[in-house]
Amino acid sequence: EQGTARVRPVFERKIPAGDDRERLVCGTCGFIVYDNPRIIVGAVCTWEDRVLLARRAIEPRRGYWTVPAGFMELRETTEEGAAREVREETGARVRIVDLLALYNLTHISQVHLIYRAEMMDPHHAPGQESLETALVAWSDIPWDDLAYPTVSWALRDHAQRIGLSNFAPAGRPNGSP
Template sequence: MPSDNTYCHRCGEILGEERVAGALRPKCGSCGAVVFLDPKLAVVVVASQESRILMVKRDIEPMMGRWSFPSGYVDRGEVVEDAAVREVREETNVEVSLDGLLGVYSREGASVVLVAFAASIVGGSPSAGDEAQAVQMFAADDLPPLPFPNDPEIMADWRRRIT
């Protein structure tokens, strides 16, 4: 199936690529329509209990088999904070209460914008749910290697928040 950016949404012609508003963007050579590609929004949750952090061993790519914070995409129309609580529940079978925003993280050229939250575990028993091979609590000062580029900054922001 072709991507949404293969054909013009106005006239159906095949899109080319042209510099528009300072960036290369899909553009129709026939009618001039420009496609502005929106980033995808994802949530990351650093959920803790007694200085231990909840992590999941990923069962999906990217970084399958690596330990990471519960995370996932925000559905269209979903409240960002609700998505954060949902992702933790789906991946870990744990209920959390969000303690606050850690930050919003983006990188040049990346198609995903991350919204990270600090949270407290308020219920449930940690066990692997959707998209997780395993769930484990780690001491905050003894975490496994963090797999994603923004993870060190997220963790540094979490540490600043608790001190």
């Protein structure tokens, strides 16, 4: 029926009037997409001396392990977003402690804000985006089966700051790809 006809928009890169760089502009209606860097919020969550990991149930990197993290949503703080992602992916309830790291991933225009968080109790259970969840000792971290380099950065940055407080957030390791 006519009301549900859909035209897939075709975007072209051009510099809109009054702007100074190329934007994605809809070739059909002229709508300008101000495509901005995205914020990923997440947390390294601990219970006693263990860290909370989740095995991804979705692509990309299905089957690999990660710390809970995902896209920040509108109208939430970065801390609220990190706690929400933890809850959605691992079922855990946490108290956000402080900002562990800020990683710039310029090739995909993402800024990762990874917090330290303490679990309120040892409960965890996989959400829809996870196959399983686990509280893992440092010696049992599956380094070869982590989903992304950022996960290993966050775990190492966490390990280096146990017992510390009031520190500058870590950045990308020197020489990281």
